[in-house]
Amino acid sequence: MRNNVRRLAYILLVGLAAVCVYLALIPVYINHITKSGAALADPRIAAGENRIQRGAILDRHGAVLARSVPAENGYQREYPLGGAAAHIVGYYSNKYGAAGLEKSMARVLLGLEGGSKIINLRNRILGRPGVGNDITLTVDAGLQQYAAKLLAGKKGAVVVLDPATGEVLALASSPAFDPLQPAKYIDDAEAPLLNRALQGAYPPGSIFKIITAAAVLADLPGMAGDTIKCTGKLTVNGFTLHDNAVHGPVDFGEAFTKSCNVAFGRYGLALGAGEFLKQVTAFGIGKSIDFELPVYAGNITPAGEMDGPTLASSAIGQGEVLVTPLHAALLAGAVANDGVIMQPYLVAGYRGRGGSSSRRHPEEWRRAMTPAVAAALREQMINVVRQGTGRAAALPGVTVAGKTGSAENPHGKSHAWFVGFAPAEEPRVAVAVLLENAGSGGSAAAPLAREIIRKALQ
Incomplete structure (x- = not known):
């Protein structure tokens, strides 16, 4: 009986370890895909990104230039300045990909770079939606x-x-x-x-x-x-x-x-x-x-x-x-x-939800x-x-x-x-x-x- 319990415990530990490794490798894969610019060509990655609340893009005073708002099957982006800041912020679309800072800063906005890895891993284990980092610009x-x-x-x-x-x-x-x-x-x-x-x-x-x-x-x-x-x-x-x-x-x-x-x-x-x-x-x-x-x-x-x-x-x-x-x-x-x-x-x-931050110097x-x-x-x-x-x-x-x-x-x-x-x-x-x-x-x-x-x- 004791051996069966021990065997079951080992199986559960191995299974838990496999899940943790799988969850840990997801951001690595997404990171690789986003670097190649082909993220949204893979519907699984696109669906995964949609469940992440991408960070906001803010001006130097905190005014919102881009943010995520709840939508069916996750989140969608909103651009309060419209075309006025479009060439800086760019766009993010399931169908047409990304451009501007939405593309070049995607890993930070998705929380795959610069954020708290512990918090991100915890969210994935608990099935909570991911939360990215907010980016602050020099722009007024x-x-x-x-x-x-x-x-x-x-x-x-x-x-x-x-x-x-x-x-x-x-x-x-x-x-x-x-x-x-x-x-x-x-x-x-x-x-x-x-x-x-x-x-x-x-x-x-x-x-x-x-x-x-x-x-x-x-x-x-x-x-x-x-x-x-x-x-x-x-x-x-x-x-x-x-x-x-x-x-x-x-x-x-x-x-x-x-x-x-x-x-x-x-x-x-x-x-x-x-x-x-x-x-x-x-x-x-x-x-x-x-x-x-x-x-x-x-x-x-x-x-x-x-x-x-x-x-x-x-x-x-x-x-x-x-x-x-x-x-x-x-x-x-x-x-x-x-x-x-x-x-x-x-x-x-940028500023992460876990308190992490980074500031650029001239x-x-x-x-x-x-x-x-x-x-x-x-x-x-x-x-x-x-x-x-x-x-x-x-x-x-x-x-x-x-x-x-x-x-x-x-x-x-x-x-x-x-x-x-x-x-x-x-x-x-x-x-x-x-x-x-x-x-x-x-x-x-x-x-x-x-x-x-x-x-x-x-």
Whole structure:
């Protein structure tokens, strides 16, 4: 009799151990599947995920951007800001999968990473629904909604960040989409599912003169004092680079303030491909950014392929140069932060139901230039807004520094750019505004940037 009892006890212990191992392996399997992006293709995994109360996605003040609400057979997601934050939050759908932070942060939101493993195991043993971790973002919901509102009816993007920390305060892309109905937009010719702020590849036009100017101040300081005669065009090896006006004799400051293509084309040629590309690399163009969402790294012609016409064109942000609005904001942020580009980030941290938490701390990404060069550029960018092409970005009582750009492209009118920061004396925000085929950056992008800066500083 005693042997039978002992045998039964052994069987029960083995069975309990097998159940525990099985339950412990479930999150490992889900973790593997979510990493591969194929989680919802397996109906068993999809059903399992639906029974987990995914964590909420919150803005920096605790406002809800995404949350789980009870539904038949588990939970479904709700997005209070709708399309205004869709390109950040993304979507989660049994049928169409996931995108945005719903995809990249899925393991944290599902409680498979960063939460209390003991609590999760206990819930599974007791048959309780799983509970994920809440994620807190650096984004300000009010500023995000405002940026999205200003972009409504346009194609473009806005990025606002804190240049001293790298925190992204707003990241808007237009056209937007309804995160509850992503399938509606798959074949939309306007490409609303494209995150233009992070994956839009645009010629930067004259905002790229920030980089060329930094190279001149660092490597050819004597040339900054020279006067260049602008006749409205520059011919290089049979190629003609056109300007937006005949500026006449201009020094370095006037060339920057008036955005003279002839002068900056000459600066690029004087620097040579090697020195020019060294400065471009220092700003991180073409380098991948470790970010919570996919980011296009940018493009610049390699040194071995950069002839005279290409070098002159690249120095004014044309040719084969391509950047994203996020990287454009980092250009302004570098000047604002004494030459240092901080690592941009969206996720400030998370909080688990068991009391566990994680908080991200600011990190330096690249040193683009010396503090002295950054200080000189700051003055030039202040002059652009005070008396140059960026006057429409000026704010009463606030010193705004900026640079406009009107980037030629093969798809119609020029793209309109503005990058800047404020207050220039102690910068709190850096901004990039890109409007596709909107024409002049000074007349189209600068006024929109002004209102975003006004809102961000309130």
